[in-house]
Amino acid sequence: MLMEFDGLSTPLVADACVRAGVPLRVAPPGIGAVIPGQRIAGRALPARHYGSVDVFLEAFSGAAHGDVLVIDNGGREDEACIGDLVVLEAQAAGVGAVVVWGLHRDTAELTQIALPVFSYGRCPAGPVRLDEQEPSALASARFGACLVTRDDIVFGDDDGVVFVAASQAGKVLAAARHIGEVERDQARKIQAGQPLRQQTAFSEYLARRAAEPSYTFRRHLRRIGGVIEE
Numbered sequence: 213m214l215m216e217f218d219g220l221s222t223p224l225v226a227d228a229c230v231r232a233g234v235p236l237r238v239a240p241p242g243i244g245a246v247i248p249g250q251r252i253a254g255r256a257l258p259a260r261h262y263g264s265v266d267v268f269l270e271a272f273s274g275a276a277h278g279d280v281l282v283i284d285n286g287g288r289e290d291e292a293c294i295g296d297l298v299v300l301e302a303q304a305a306g307v308g309a310v311v312v313w314g315l316h317r318d319t320a321e322l323t324q325i326a327l328p329v330f331s332y333g334r335c336p337a338g339p340v341r342l343d344e345q346e347p348s349a350l351a352s353a354r355f356g357a358c359l360v361t362r363d364d365i366v367f368g369d370d371d372g373v374v375f376v377a378a379s380q381a382g383k384v385l386a387a388a389r390h391i392g393e394v395e396r397d398q399a400r401k402i403q404a405g406q407p408l409r410q411q412t413a414f415s416e417y418l419a420r421r422a423a424e425p426s427y428t429f430r431r432h433l434r435r436i437g438g439v440i441e442e
Contacts, residue, residue, distance in 0.1 A: 213278065213365060213381070214308070217253035220388050222371045224395075228387035234380045239313070239373035240287070240356035243330050246319060250328040252309035252368040254280040255378065256360050258353035261285045261293045261314070263342040267349055268298050272305035274350070280366040281307050284353035285314030292317035292335040296325060303327045311366055311373055313355045330368050394437070412436065 217225075229236045257279040259271040271281065281302055285293040294310060295318035302310055309328035315335040316322065322329050352361045358375050360366070365381045367374045376384050401411055409415070417432045 213255070214251070214253040216381075216385050217251065217367055220385065220392060222367055222369050222374045224388040224392045225367050225374045225376065225384060227391050228384045229374070229376065231391065232380070232383050232387045234376065234384055237358045237375040239311070239358065239375070241372065242332050243311070243368075243373055244332075245368070245370065246316065246322045246329045246331070247326065248370060250309075250369075252280055252311070252328045252330070252366060252373075254278045254308045254366060256280055256282045256353075256362060256364040256366050256375070257307065258282045258284070258350065258360050258362065260346060260349045260353055261339075262345050262349070263339040265294075265298050267345065268294070269301065271350055272301060272307065275302075275305045275307050277306040278308040279306070280368075281310045282353045282355060282360045282366060283310065283312040283314065284355060284360075285312060286354070287332070287356070288314050289332075289335070291315065291337055291339045291341075293339060294329070294331075295338070296321035299325055299327050299329060309366070309368070311355075311368060313353070328368070330373060 226236060226238060257271055257275050259267050259281060261267060261283055283293060292315045294312055294316050299310060299322055312331040314331065315333050316329055316331040317334055317336055319334050352359055360375050363378050364375045365378050398411055402408055412433065413436055417429060421427045
């Protein structure tokens with residue numbers, strides 16, 4: 213799946229979801245890679261954390277090569293739920309990346325390991341709690357407002373993380389590639405001296421909007437084949 217994501221970005225995937233009529237499911241803002249510039253794309257391997265790493269070890273027993281471990285730690289800011297040993301074990305299990313709704317630790321070691329890890333920041337303290345594990349601990353993971361299952365694909369880069377149903381990923385990636393091609397063409401034209409206002413027939417849009425207040429710029433762009441926003 214990472215190869216299919218090559219040349220694309222999470223903003224393009226997000227725009228493509230809107231264009232294709234696919235639910236837009238984005239991780240809450242602020243998530244980032246321990247090593248900036250890393251990109252991820254793979255099937256979700258969900259796990260809900262309750263204070264012990266045993267749930268991750270159990271998840272790895274069912275991992276396929278390239279899966280992305282999606283950890284639900286409830287967005288907690290008082291503990292790091294993952295560190296170097298779990299990430300090394302993930303790597304040994306063939307997991308392609310780790311995405312955490314929460315914090316990580318052992319930053320120096322994670323940088324050396326170089327397996328992509330996306331989280332909301334770092335914290336030296338590990339868990340001191342041990343909550344009761346739910347039956348759905350390995351069936352799904354909450355990630356902000358998103359519920360992520362094995363039926364999802366995870367895309368991530370420096371702009372954030374997007375979740376897309378595997379059954380719709382092909383359609384979304386095709387739309388993302390088309391949007392990307394149009395945007396690159398628009399960028400080349402701007403650099404060549406053709407302003408975006410000219411490319412998008414902006415004066416025509418303003419005139420039509422004055423006569424028809426319900427006429428939106430998004431509708432106008434779709435009519436002329438341009439892309440800036442969805």
